[in-house]
Amino acid sequence: MVKALFLDRDGVINIEKDYLYKIEDFEFIDGIFELCRYYQKLGFIIVVVTNQSGIARGYYSEDDFDKLTSWMLSEFSAHGIDIKKVYYCPHHPDISGACSCRKPNPGMFLSASKDLNIDLKNSILVGDKERDIKAALNAGLTTVYLFDESSSVAISDASKILSRLEEIYSANT
Ligand SMILES: [Mg+2]
Numbered sequence: 001m002v003k004a005l006f007l008d009r010d011g012v013i014n015i016e017k018d019y020l021y022k023i024e025d026f027e028f029i030d031g032i033f034e035l036c037r038y039y040q041k042l043g044f045i046i047v048v049v050t051n052q053s054g055i056a057r058g059y060y061s062e063d064d065f066d067k068l069t070s071w072m073l074s075e076f077s078a079h080g081i082d083i084k085k086v087y088y089c090p091h092h093p094d095i096s097g098a099c100s101c102r103k104p105n106p107g108m109f110l111s112a113s114k115d116l117n118i119d120l121k122n123s124i125l126v127g128d129k130e131r132d133i134k135a136a137l138n139a140g141l142t143t144v145y146l147f148d149e150s151s152s153v154a155i156s157d158a159s160k161i162l163s164r165l166e167e168i169y170s171a172n173t
């Protein structure tokens with residue numbers, strides 16, 4: 001079994017912008033490449049788990065999402081980072097009905113664990129919403145970080161709340 005660094009996308013990898021799908025609007029968050037390289041060196045694989053209800057809402061297509069994902073993966077690759085897989089939930093309960101993949105449901109984590117033989121208990125999640133934290137805890141992870149750049153969240157089930165990604169990797173170096 002392998003350990004994984006699970007990353008939410010919007011608000012963790014890139015600056016949150018509502019229903020982002022254009023490459024020109026995608027801005028990487030400071031410290032994301034360093035964070036990935038740090039855990040990659042420790043032997044973690046990196047997996048993205050992202051809710052993309054903009055697809056169910058018709059704001060952009062799966063093709064738009066795939067194009068942005070390909071570009072994002074090539075940027076990571078240029079920084080020496082291998083993202084093993086990107087899981088996304090294209091659903092919205094009001095439009096496409098209930099699903100097991102939309103966070104806070106643990107579906108994407110469970111699929112990843114099955115597909116990639118991941119040891120969930122010893123894996124890590126970084127998310128920016130409480131539903132990311134809940135999904136990871138529901139999947140059996142125990143190390144879950146809430147990235148809250150604006151330092152506005154006071155209460156969370158997260159192991160730790162951080163306002164800079166650097167706090168995660170620099171604490172251990
Ligand atoms: Mg997010």
Ligand SMILES: [Zn+2]
Nearest residue numbers: 089091099101
């Ligand atoms: Zn779903």
